[in-house]
Amino acid sequence: MHPFTLSTVDDPAAAIAAHARDPELAFIAGGTDLIGLMKDHVALPERLLDINRLPDMARIEAVPDGGLRIGALARMSDVAADIEVRRRFPVIAEALLFSASGQLRNMASLGGNIMQRTRCVYFRDEDDLPCNKRRPGSGCSARQGLNRNHAIFGWSESCVATNPSDVAVALAALDATVVVQGPAGERAIPFADFHRLPGDTPERDNALGRGDLIVSIEVPSGAEGRASHYLKIRDRQSYEFALVSAAAAVATDGLSICSVRLALGGVAHKPWRLRAAETALRGASLDDVDTLKVAIARSFTEARPLAHNVFKIDLAQRVVLRALQIAGARA
């Protein structure tokens, strides 16, 4: 790794001020993504600020109204093991348990998880191949290269990368909010607005700016929470990123769908909500597979596959259907 300095902070205001005034400073929490990026020379911060000692930021709180507040420093394993998380929002626990390995889940924070950067092999390449996300203006090696793992929705000529987080897919489906403290105070970012599409500036992954510190993630109560499921399809059964994954949360009256929320992972630069399908599924019966398939297909008319990932269009629709059926069985 390149040389850098490391200091520790125990006051959020001091952390925010330091980050706001110093473009070469990065926060470090679990470090599981940042240290890998530094070893591969993708991230080269001159100063690291260890935020693990910021107070009260690792708590997992079940809110009385049925919602949930997860501190940004809560570790993936603690959130996945929390019995209230498991009972209220099984999709969150499942998404976390299907991520990484036991060791990494003990290290990685929730705030860091949703900020983790793409696993596109060109972005992380040690020999620094052209990549607009890594070096703006250098080109996209994946657009005409090996793009089996890349996006089918929302990509641009600048970048076809996907977001690797599993739990972000669950949080997107649950309409969570990301609570951020910054130089201008606190604000709550709707999950759908937290991650960006690449457009002409793929080097920016999310809505955070200098001095922004994620303090918590809030999940609203909702009838759909309990009947939820995360289904992940990957090349090996464990310890692998998703080819395609789906988070489904559904509220039903008998077998009839009252409301449903669906999000896909592994298909776009951000967790991909299936709004058209959600609308079309209202009133459908969970045992009417043909109707469910037609409704889900409404969200795939805008899919644009690349040379090597045409299979994702069919696979993703099957994954959504299966996730919806399993979630529905929990209702």
Next chain:
Amino acid sequence: MKPTVTLARKAREGSVTPDGPRVPVSMTVNGGVWKLTVEPRTTLLDALRDGLGLTGTKKACDRGECGACTVHVDGRRILSCMTLAAMQDGKHITTIEGLERDGNLHAIQSAFIEHDGFQCGFCTSGQIMSAVAMIEEVKAGWPSAATADVTSQVTAADLSRAEIRERMSGNLCRCACYPNIVDAVAGAAGRS
């Protein structure tokens, strides 16, 4: 396509000095307190091996992909290659050298011998450190991706072979001794 190296990377690598500014860190390793000074970029793995001479913890991928460097920090299994030594101030660390008690191997260590859970042995210390902590996770009721229903309570009785394989998936064995590793973990877990 010919790889290119960015100017930023060249500039920064050119500035690497073998002995940059060091920072103090105090940590308890296998019960003994160590006061070290480390360069901030020193990983916990390198500090254990090169600073303390505890070479039982192995360096293989150095990218958080293989699990060979697994140690316990405050009782939890973590990857020592993916954290910085300078971030461990005040932490309690256990390595493979710290498992034996009065010359007696830990039950998991004995089980790996009994079940022939290794061939070349390079991944073994990581496998054992991972297994020791994993069994504690199960006792604490943590579910896994192999748990049929995450909304229900998990007990040690649920530690099936499928559960062991899933929970140990962060430790790779290139000799592919997996069946015997699962036997060893199942045998030791059944006795503990």
